Amino acid sequence: MRRIYLGIAFVAMASAASAQQLSMSDMMQLRQDCGADIARLCPGITPGGGRLIECVRDKKDRLSKSCTDTMGKVMASQKKN
Helix, strand or coil: CHHHHHHHHHHHHCCCCCHHHCCHHHHHHHHHHHHHHHHHHCCCCCCCCCHHHHHHHHCHHHCCHHHHHHHHHHHHHHHHC
């Protein structure tokens, strides 16, 4: 499960910035709002090699509104930095 949480950062930031630039607050919010979606939509897929990002992109229309909104907010805040 921890890999999924770490992967969330890479999914959210794939086109904006590196995951190392995420604040702890952003990471916690992503985990809260997207963790269940990723576990449900991409079971058994481990981060690395773009696999998790590809899975989430393929199923982006099935992500919850809260996950989609949070990813948008985090990406927007990263673009400002």
